[in-house]
Amino acid sequence: MRLPHAIEILVNAFERLPGIGPKTAARLTFYLLHTPQDYLDRFGEAIINLKKNTVECSLCHNIVQEDPCSICADSHRRRKIICVVEQPMDVVSLERTNHFNGVYHVLHGEINPLQSIGPEEIKIASLLERVREDKKLQEVILATDSGMEGEATAMYIKKELVLINQKRTNKFKITRMGQGLPVGADLEYADELTLQRALEGRRKY
Ligand SMILES: [Zn+2]
Numbered sequence: 001m002r003l004p005h006a007i008e009i010l011v012n013a014f015e016r017l018p019g020i021g022p023k024t025a026a027r028l029t030f031y032l033l034h035t036p037q038d039y040l041d042r043f044g045e046a047i048i049n050l051k052k053n054t055v056e057c058s059l060c061h062n063i064v065q066e067d068p069c070s071i072c073a074d075s076h077r078r079r080k081i082i083c084v085v086e087q088p089m090d091v092v093s094l095e096r097t098n099h100f101n102g103v104y105h106v107l108h109g110e111i112n113p114l115q116s117i118g119p120e121e122i123k124i125a126s127l128l129e130r131v132r133e134d135k136k137l138q139e140v141i142l143a144t145d146s147g148m149e150g151e152a153t154a155m156y157i158k159k160e161l162v163l164i165n166q167k168r169t170n171k172f173k174i175t176r177m178g179q180g181l182p183v184g185a186d187l188e189y190a191d192e193l194t195l196q197r198a199l200e201g202r203r204k205y
Contacts, residue, residue, distance in 0.1 A: 061106040061123045063088045078102045080138040086110050089188035097196040110149040143177040145186050176205035
C-alpha cells in the first residue's frame, strides 16, 4: 500500500530540512493531519510569504523587510565599526544586548571544507569591498562562532583584512569576540549577559 500522494509530498519536503530524517518527517506530517484546517492554512501562508515578504539588505546582507535595513539606515549607528556575524539570528541576539551601536555584516554561513563551502560561498567578498571603500573605518569585530569552522572563517577574513590594512595610512582595528563564549558555541544560543561580556571583552586579533 502506498501513502496518499499529498502525504508523500509533505514527508519529502520535511526530509529536505536540516536535521530531519524520514521518521521525523513522517511524524510531523501525521501530526499536521490532526491539526485544524485553519492552522494549516496559516502555516502554508507563512511558508508562501517567507521569501516574498523579506529582502536581503544590500549593505549588510541581513534578511529584513526593507533595503537598506533599519540598522544600516539609522544615522545614529556608528558605521565605522562593523561586526561580522554568520547568521541573521546573530544580529537579533547581539541587538538584544543593547550594547552594540555599530553596524553588521552577515556572512550567511561559515567556511566548511567538508561541506565544500569555501570563502566564495559566503559573503566575504562584499565585506572586503565594504572595508576597502571605507577609508575611515575604525574597527572590524569578527564575531563568527567559536567552533572549528567559525574560527577558520575568522582566521581567513583576518588574513585578508591585514592585507588591506597594510596598504592604508588610516589603520583599523581587527578584533575577535569570543571571551566568555563556550568553545563551539553558536552565537545565537548564547544568553544576553554572556554576549554582552563577549562583546566588551573582545580582543585584538
Ligand atoms: Zn543592513
